[in-house]
Amino acid sequence: MSGREFFTTRTVAEALAGFRPARRTALEDVPLAEALHRVPAADVAAAAALPGFARSTVDGFAVRAADTYGASEGLPSYLDLVGAVRMGMAPTVAVRPGGCVAMPTGGVLPDGADAVVMVEHTAETMPGTIEVTRPVAPLDGIVRADEDVAAGAPLVPGGRPLRSPDLGLLAAAGVTTVRVHARPRVAIISTGDEVVPPSTAQLRPGQVRDATASALAGLVRDAGGEPVLAGIVPDDAGALEATLRDTLREADLVVVSAGSSVGARDETAGAVAALGEIWCHGLAIKPGKPTLLAECKAECGSGVPLIGLPGNPLSALVVFRLVGVPLVWRLAGCPVPPPEPSTPARLSRDLPSAAGRLDVVQVAVQDGTATPIFGPSALLSVLTRADGCLVVPEAATGLAAGSPVQVTLYR
């Protein structure tokens, strides 16, 4: 039971607010086609205004708006059709008082024109003469040359993962490479004398295949990180310390999927203490209490954050979702992770909880009812059967059946 006396427990809120290593990944230039969900370090500014020219937003006729004032079905304005604008081409004629030019949607507004009349409000009753039956105001039917983005204005903000429309706007501005933070390299170390690789065909009694590393790798990818599976280390503080030293050189974050026994946890804490400063030895969360957070200080990997996860796969994944995922985003320069899917629901039954502890409960959701899925946290199938999870806040002593809850949905 050694080490229990020094057990520092923090709340999840304290960990999210207080465990914020300063480390950020380096910058790199990536082609636009590979920039989805990557995080630009700074605003990307437009070199020139967009769309770059005043453009028609309708099919119709470019006019001087003043020439249409007072026009109606009963008393149309008659305008001389002096030409047509072709898509992708500069206009070859200008609009003079009493004249108009045929416009396709997206065409360049000719000189002299300040609006475009929709074709629906016109008729060509005589060749070369257009009847306008409804007045337009200046700027009607057009976008200005800088209406999408002004020259020098930001196309996309720094610090926010790029979304699909962002890629479109960057393409429109001719930006074909983007300077973004490198994907955080997240080293995943599995520990445990009982743990063998997933590829092990036949298990000996007592052996289990490494489930947590594959699942963690998925969560890391979803958070924009690059998982690096650093292998399986036996329950031995010396072996773990050696692996940690190797791993720290190349990693932006180290995750130790710790042995689940008290002894194994103590060994992890010992190895980590030799390399850095332990920020907490436990989190006030169920499942997931035996979580260790540290920042490495040794000559190698200074400033690399380290998460020691509980040994049970379910607990490990619950904790990594809450604490690890925001950390991966933060390392990539994104202080606020993108939103997760969620849905409101009513709780199917009472959920007891201890005050001062965050409870994360796996639930199935159907027809607006969230039904808790219970089971030992040694069981991974609880997570695969769940549609999502809900949180009983630290202050609450439980939730009554019928309580409204917000369920974070898995995707």
Added chain:
Amino acid sequence: MSGREFFTTRTVAEALAGFRPARRTALEDVPLAEALHRVPAADVAAAAALPGFARSTVDGFAVRAADTYGASEGLPSYLDLVGAVRMGMAPTVAVRPGGCVAMPTGGVLPDGADAVVMVEHTAETMPGTIEVTRPVAPLDGIVRADEDVAAGAPLVPGGRPLRSPDLGLLAAAGVTTVRVHARPRVAIISTGDEVVPPSTAQLRPGQVRDATASALAGLVRDAGGEPVLAGIVPDDAGALEATLRDTLREADLVVVSAGSSVGARDETAGAVAALGEIWCHGLAIKPGKPTLLAECKAECGSGVPLIGLPGNPLSALVVFRLVGVPLVWRLAGCPVPPPEPSTPARLSRDLPSAAGRLDVVQVAVQDGTATPIFGPSALLSVLTRADGCLVVPEAATGLAAGSPVQVTLYR
């Protein structure tokens, strides 16, 4: 205006329910590390039970539960400590009446034992004798050999994209490759005489860089598809038809980012009509009305669905999110796309809408208030400034300021 007489408009609900091509992508085996968000064609069954042996879930002592009945702080049960189980090893001793074996969390339950007492409820006051101060029932402190998954039972379901915990359970079961639907190849054809590649450094008057293709490619990737940029085709029905014929041979879905003028739309419809059956020429949606849905019937690419999108980038992306994204998932064997992030909010102002038409409104969300961002649908920056969008349903004639709305958040 030719073609308007034959304009078939459908609601979005009709399109989602009725435009459901039977095509599915082929199956392929992928390594577990690349299986995240891929869709297994069928349930993946466990070859053997998991965890495969009865396992302790606590640090403590394996016992026969009956030996602890009636135990209390005042009157403990005294059990002979006959050995210890080591992690990852088969037990070397059995538990006989009156005996116990020391257990690490995750250790194999020895023969004869039916429960594990937590170490916290024991004391070793004399070497070799364990005092148990609280009774346990059979199965307390253990998981059964088949409690995670029974032999032959599904590990993960078919038809649902694989999530991170699924990868963990598959790894635990020794499944290192998964048979999944191939990523749908989504060909994106851009059209328009004015459209030039994003890499074009200097635009001539009237030219615009192709924004929509890059943004669509992002949406396709998010939906698990593989975008194939098929290039830019001028506004010419013959050229478009030729490109379509080429593209259809290799694609599971063809998206035409159509010219925005009425004439260009007519040309697209003409080219598509030559190759397949047009399911609708328009959707009752704003923005996005000039959307064409078709299923190709020609010798090449039979059964390949085709979406002709509006020419405005904003409209094109709104429609593709609503109609195209579910189609990409469906092609990959996933009938229900994974959930999108969303948040409840109150509307900042009145939103007028026409009954019978779905309105998609881009909004900024702050402190629970959704503020519409208006602007011509020719502007892409509306989408990059928005936090998400809300839908004014087909039946509604608008929403009043203060109405509760559900905002789909972008990520």
